[in-house]
Amino acid sequence: MAQNKDSVAYLGPKASYTHQAALDRFPETEHELVPQTTIEDVFASVQSGQVKQGVVPFENSSNGSVVFTLDLFADPTGKYPDILVCGEIYLLVHHCLLGHAANSSFSDKSTSNGTATDGEGTTSPAKPLYDLSSVKKLYSHPQAWGQCNIFLSKYLKGIERLDVSSTSKAAEVVAQDTTGASAAISSRVAGDLNGLEVLGENIEDKAGNSTRFFVLRRKDDQTFVAADGEANENETRYKTLVSFTVAHGETGALADCLAVFKKYPDHFIHTSNAKPC
Numbered sequence: 001m002a003q004n005k006d007s008v009a010y011l012g013p014k015a016s017y018t019h020q021a022a023l024d025r026f027p028e029t030e031h032e033l034v035p036q037t038t039i040e041d042v043f044a045s046v047q048s049g050q051v052k053q054g055v056v057p058f059e060n061s062s063n064g065s066v067v068f069t070l071d072l073f074a075d076p077t078g079k080y081p082d083i084l085v086c087g088e089i090y091l092l093v094h095h096c097l098l099g100h101a102a103n104s105s106f107s108d109k110s111t112s113n114g115t116a117t118d119g120e121g122t123t124s125p126a127k128p129l130y131d132l133s134s135v136k137k138l139y140s141h142p143q144a145w146g147q148c149n150i151f152l153s154k155y156l157k158g159i160e161r162l163d164v165s166s167t168s169k170a171a172e173v174v175a176q177d178t179t180g181a182s183a184a185i186s187s188r189v190a191g192d193l194n195g196l197e198v199l200g201e202n203i204e205d206k207a208g209n210s211t212r213f214f215v216l217r218r219k220d221d222q223t224f225v226a227a228d229g230e231a232n233e234n235e236t237r238y239k240t241l242v243s244f245t246v247a248h249g250e251t252g253a254l255a256d257c258l259a260v261f262k263k264y265p266d267h268f269i270h271t272s273n274a275k276p277c
């Protein structure tokens with residue numbers, strides 16, 4: 001495990017969307033990017049100080065919250081008391097269906113690109129680039145299924161779906177099966193890295209499909225604490241993530257908590273003025 005002070009953990013392996021988001025913010029020329037097997041491993045490596053920061057997926061424009069990450073923020077067993085969100089990264093997510101196409105024939109490529117959108121930004125389903133009749137198993141991260149419903153229900157209805165820890169893990173698994181029976185929903189980058197064919201491209205339901213990632217750090221990390229102090233002196237405004245639990249037995253408990261925003265409007269600024277930290 002990297003001890004470098006500029007090390008950044010991410011949900012791996014290489015070529016995951018989380019890796020791509022991490023590279024956007026933390027170029028490898030200045031940071032050591034450290035792949036982790038699960039989102040929880042990213043939390044654990046930041047909490048333990050093994051890495052300086054971590055990148056985790058948080059929510060998707062078409063499929064909503066990443067529940068694994070939300071559960072870790074809720075932290076019911078108190079494992080991650082020092083984790084703080086200190087940044088956000090948005091990534092446009094274009095999914096591909098990846099596999100070994102050696103035994104399949106080409107479908108008509110001239111009609112293969114389904115990227116037209118309707119008025120609501122919904123993408124009509126992309127058409128497969130290859131005959132998919134040999135595909136018997138699909139691998140991906142659970143978040144990806146819900147982003148590709150139209151393509152999956154039209155061309156791969158009833159095919160067994162197997163959850164794996166990330167989309168790039170799915171590409172790795174599928175690369176091992178050269179029979180053509182397995183396919184992954186993952187990125188083109190992961191396909192290239194694992195020697196897989198693109199059997200379908202832009203298979204996400206909605207144009208503009210994007211995922212928001214959070215950057216994590218320890219709240220007592222002195223290098224950031226000093227920078228925060230300096231920023232506050234300059235009246236820099238930050239977005240804030242607040243996590244809390246309400247008394248579930250009390251009617252209106254959540255409304256009571258939220259009422260504080262109405263009661264003290266001067267303490268809160270409109271987010272358009274806030275700097276993504």
Ligand SMILES: O=C(O)C(=O)C[C@]1(C(=O)O)C=C[C@@H](O)C=C1
Nearest residue numbers: 016017018057141143166167211
């Ligand atoms: O980073 C990856 O590749 C993942 O598998 C995670 C994840 C997520 O949990 O949202 C990241 C981006 C996409 O929305 C789909 C999956």
